[in-house]
Amino acid sequence: MAIKELLNRFNAVVTDPYSEARSRKEQGQKVIGWLPTDVPEELIHAAGAFPVGSLGSCSKIRLADTHLQVWVCSLMRGSLEMGLRGDLDFLDGLIIPQTCDTTRAMVGIWRQTSLIPYIDSFMMPKQVKRSSAREYLIGELTRLKSNLEKVTGNLITNESLGTSIKLFNENRQLLRRMFEIHADHPGLISSREVYTVIKAAMYMDKVKHNGILQDLIQAMKQKAARSIDKSNPKVRLVISGGVWEPPEIMDLIEEAGGVVVGDDMLTGMRYLSPDADEKRDPLEALADRQLNKIPFAGFDNQNYERRRFLHNLVRHTEAAGLIFLHLKFCEPENYDYNDMREALNSAGIPNLRLETEVGNPSLGQIRTRLEAFIEMIGGDPIE
Amino acid sequence: MSEPFKTAALMKELMAKYYDLGEESRRKGIPVVWVTAVFPVEIIYAMDLYPYYPENFGALASARKVADKLSMAAEAKGYFNDLCGYARCGIGDAYSLEHPVGKILSPDLLLCCNTQCGSLPKWFEAAGRFYNKPYFLWDSPMIEDETSDIKQNYLIKQLYELIDFLEITTKRRFDINKLQEVVALSSQATALWNDCLEMAALKPAPFGFFDACIHMAPIVVWRGRQEAVDYYRQLKAELEARLEKKIYAIPNERHKVYFDHIPVWPRLRWFADMFAANDTLVAASQYTHAWAMNFDPARPLETLAEHYPHQFVNRGVDYRLKLKMDFMRHYNCDGFILFSNRSCKPNSIGLYDKKRMLTEMTGLPGLVFEGDMSDLRFFSEGQIKTLFETYFEQLV
Ligand code: SF4
Ligand code: SF4
Numbered sequence: 001m002a003i004k005e006l007l008n009r010f011n012a013v014v015t016d017p018y019s020e021a022r023s024r025k026e027q028g029q030k031v032i033g034w035l036p037t038d039v040p041e042e043l044i045h046a047a048g049a050f051p052v053g054s055l056g057s058c059s060k061i062r063l064a065d066t067h068l069q070v071w072v073c074s075l076m077r078g079s080l081e082m083g084l085r086g087d088l089d090f091l092d093g094l095i096i097p098q099t100c101d102t103t104r105a106m107v108g109i110w111r112q113t114s115l116i117p118y119i120d121s122f123m124m125p126k127q128v129k130r131s132s133a134r135e136y137l138i139g140e141l142t143r144l145k146s147n148l149e150k151v152t153g154n155l156i157t158n159e160s161l162g163t164s165i166k167l168f169n170e171n172r173q174l175l176r177r178m179f180e181i182h183a184d185h186p187g188l189i190s191s192r193e194v195y196t197v198i199k200a201a202m203y204m205d206k207v208k209h210n211g212i213l214q215d216l217i218q219a220m221k222q223k224a225a226r227s228i229d230k231s232n233p234k235v236r237l238v239i240s241g242g243v244w245e246p247p248e249i250m251d252l253i254e255e256a257g258g259v260v261v262g263d264d265m266l267t268g269m270r271y272l273s274p275d276a277d278e279k280r281d282p283l284e285a286l287a288d289r290q291l292n293k294i295p296f297a298g299f300d301n302q303n304y305e306r307r308r309f310l311h312n313l314v315r316h317t318e319a320a321g322l323i324f325l326h327l328k329f330c331e332p333e334n335y336d337y338n339d340m341r342e343a344l345n346s347a348g349i350p351n352l353r354l355e356t357e358v359g360n361p362s363l364g365q366i367r368t369r370l371e372a373f374i375e376m377i378g379g380d381p382i383e
Numbered sequence: 384m385s386e387p388f389k390t391a392a393l394m395k396e397l398m399a400k401y402y403d404l405g406e407e408s409r410r411k412g413i414p415v416v417w418v419t420a421v422f423p424v425e426i427i428y429a430m431d432l433y434p435y436y437p438e439n440f441g442a443l444a445s446a447r448k449v450a451d452k453l454s455m456a457a458e459a460k461g462y463f464n465d466l467c468g469y470a471r472c473g474i475g476d477a478y479s480l481e482h483p484v485g486k487i488l489s490p491d492l493l494l495c496c497n498t499q500c501g502s503l504p505k506w507f508e509a510a511g512r513f514y515n516k517p518y519f520l521w522d523s524p525m526i527e528d529e530t531s532d533i534k535q536n537y538l539i540k541q542l543y544e545l546i547d548f549l550e551i552t553t554k555r556r557f558d559i560n561k562l563q564e565v566v567a568l569s570s571q572a573t574a575l576w577n578d579c580l581e582m583a584a585l586k587p588a589p590f591g592f593f594d595a596c597i598h599m600a601p602i603v604v605w606r607g608r609q610e611a612v613d614y615y616r617q618l619k620a621e622l623e624a625r626l627e628k629k630i631y632a633i634p635n636e637r638h639k640v641y642f643d644h645i646p647v648w649p650r651l652r653w654f655a656d657m658f659a660a661n662d663t664l665v666a667a668s669q670y671t672h673a674w675a676m677n678f679d680p681a682r683p684l685e686t687l688a689e690h691y692p693h694q695f696v697n698r699g700v701d702y703r704l705k706l707k708m709d710f711m712r713h714y715n716c717d718g719f720i721l722f723s724n725r726s727c728k729p730n731s732i733g734l735y736d737k738k739r740m741l742t743e744m745t746g747l748p749g750l751v752f753e754g755d756m757s758d759l760r761f762f763s764e765g766q767i768k769t770l771f772e773t774y775f776e777q778l779v
Contacts, residue, residue: 066735067733067735067736068732069723069725069731069732069735069753071465071725071728072728072732098524098525099501100501101500101501101502101728101729101732102728102732104501104525104729104732105728105729105732105733106732107527107699107700108699108700108703108733108736109700109732109733109736111700112700112736112740113736120527121525121527123524123525123527125522125524125537126497126501126504126520126522126524127520127522130541130544131544132537132540132541132544133522135536135537135540136524136533136534136536136537136540139531139533139536139537140524140533142533143531143533297505298501300504300508300518300520329465331465331466331501331502331505331728332501332505334461334462334463334465334466335462335466335470335502335505335506335508335509336505336508336509337461337462338460338461338462338509339509339512341461353461
């Protein structure tokens with residue numbers, strides 16, 4: 001199948017994200033939703049339920065305003081709006097990972113306002129380096145496991161969890177493979193398309209996703225081999241932040257002459273790396289996977305890790321600059337921002353901070369700033 | 384606010400002594416340890432280190448009405464003005480050339496507990512990088528429903544990690560017997576503090592929330608030392624004497640209300656006067672009660688791990704509603720005020736739903752108002768005044 005057709009299938013999923021989940025539900029399967037992005041989907045899957053992301057990407061936020069003050073981030077606002085609208089009523093459960101003071105309040109509000117019978121927190125340790133963190137996390141995963149067993153009525157065995165881990169690892173590996181091909185040959189497919197494939201993984205059945213993704217990788221490889229001119233005039237960029245919302249932002253980056261070749265986003269690399277070790281006890285493997293994820297504002301990163309990580313990422317991807325996509329009112333990101341910027345500045349890496357809002361597509365000013373930034377760091381790509 | 388207390392002189396003396404001790408520690412090479420307000424400071428005192436409270440610095444700058452100035456220095460660095468006002472004051476002061484309330488004392492070590500919020504760890508991480516000093520997080524996972532052995536073990540295990548960290552970085556020995564003594568002192572002081580707060584339940588009462596806001600400084604910074612015990616013993620005696628002489632917190636107490644949160648520091652007096660003018664005593668708040676803990680010195684580490692991480696702000700909605708209702712019942716409140724403080728998201732998000740539920744459950748009138756505890760750029764006096772005027776009419 002041609003690349004375009006394959007991409008269309010992922011696009012269709014992202015346009016109507018819950019059709020798979022709904023049909024699963026109609027067939028009698030339990031459906032458990034999660035907010036971005038650290039919830040261990042494998043546990044949900046191993047309990048025989050269908051895991052589905054709720055990424056908050058909804059336009060026109062109104063109902064949430066009576067519950068959340070104006071200074072609450074649009075990510076939590078957007079998903080609550082969908083809940084209040086009844087868009088997520090089909091869920092049998094919802095798991096909210098605790099990352100910040102906003103998420104801390106959300107479980108209570110969701111429980112008060114929604115019909116979803118099971119609403120839980122995933123309470124990850126906020127320090128990831130000391131041995132106590134691992135022990136606690138295994139305990140927390142065990143708690144989640146037994147709650148999921150209660151909700152679904154199915155036992156999660158080492159075997160079923162092992163099988164799920166394998167499937168999800170495969171998905172992550174394929175996604176990373178696709179991303180590598182894209183980073184080596186930007187222009188085969190657009191930045192937005194790359195990230196749409198990743199986003200689709202959060203809504204789809206993984207077996208299906210893997211299948212189409214394999215075809216896509218094949219098609220991308222073939223096209224890459226055919227294309228004679230390897231040089232790409234686009235300016236290579238890394239993005240950093242939570243979610244790439246509104247999605248049009250990816251188009252703007254490309255229209256301004258850029259291409260995204262690396263990231264540390266919740267709806268990007270943080271979702272697809274690292275794998276869980278298939279040779280270990282599955283719960284321990286999931287714990288280690290969590291602890292070894294790339295640095296993120298919601299966790300302790302005192303040891304300069306995130307700054308070093310971003311610096312290395314820019315070098316390693318041969319990017320010309322970095323764009324922070326920070327959601328308005330996102331406190332964790334803002335506390336890190338000054339130090340990250342200074343580290344990049346002193347390494348001579350051009351960077352730009354854009355403040356975005358889920359569900360707010362007014363992007364005029366952002367377009368202007370992107371154009372100026374990309375022109376500054378990349379010259380005029382047409383010349 | 385009540386007429387001036389005799390203990391005011393002692394308070395002044397104690398606070399001066401506390402700040403002097405900081406300077407002296409620096410000179411003598413005794414580590415200055417940044418801690419958060421709800422942190423087992425007992426361990427720091429037990430190791431003869433000097434605990435410094437950056438939040439206290441923030442509250443002071445806020446009360447002196449310079450939070451906006453300090454904040455702007457942080458904002459110039461890219462910190463936005465929606466962050467916690469205390470953090471903005473602390474970060475702003477670090478970058479600022481002017482120090483309107485004196486310079487924040489730089490740390491040798493930074494210790495943080497995230498039971499209060501996620502702002503503190505992020506602020507302390509940034510400060511750790513700025514001052515280039517080691518940082519330790521006592522991570523206290525949220526308790527949505529009930530706590531568990533897994534969490535409790537995690538907290539205890541981390542206390543051992545903390546002690547190792549302190550012994551290595553300060554090259555001092557930790558002594559559990561010394562900790563026991565410190566916890567016993569803490570326990571006495573917190574009990575006396577609680578006794579003072581309790582007096583607000585009398586009608587008319589000699590003491591209320593706004594008085595407590597003034598008198599809480601020693602329970603925060605001197606908790607674990609004899610100084611705090613002495614201070615609250617005197618305060619309690621003075622309150623008892625005032626009762627005999629019929630000196631009350633407000634001249635004509637008709638109503639009592641519960642106030643949910645930190646006061647608006649730069650407008651403390653303004654609020655106190657407004658409530659007094661409406662014959663309403665603000666009797667209690669979870670905020671001032673946060674230091675009314677009840678430790679068991681026989682089990683020093685366990686008791687610390689049981690109290691600090693279980694603060695209301697780290698709890699789920701049911702617990703928090705019940706706590707508010709218990710306060711209202713215990714203090715015989717006729718209503719409640721919820722402060723939607725944009726500086727303090729963990730205490731403010733969800734207040735609109737809580738107001739509805741509390742009124743449903745208690746039948747009492749409630750009010751939510753918007754503002755910032757630190758920064759007067761986010762305080763619209765006229766609007767708030769009108770809001771409260773209508774509210775006072777509902778108190779019957
Ligand atoms: S981390 Fe940021 S974007 Fe995520 S919920 Fe918290 S405030 Fe919102
Ligand atoms: S005021 Fe709130 S956000 Fe600020 S330090 Fe205190 S608990 Fe944290």
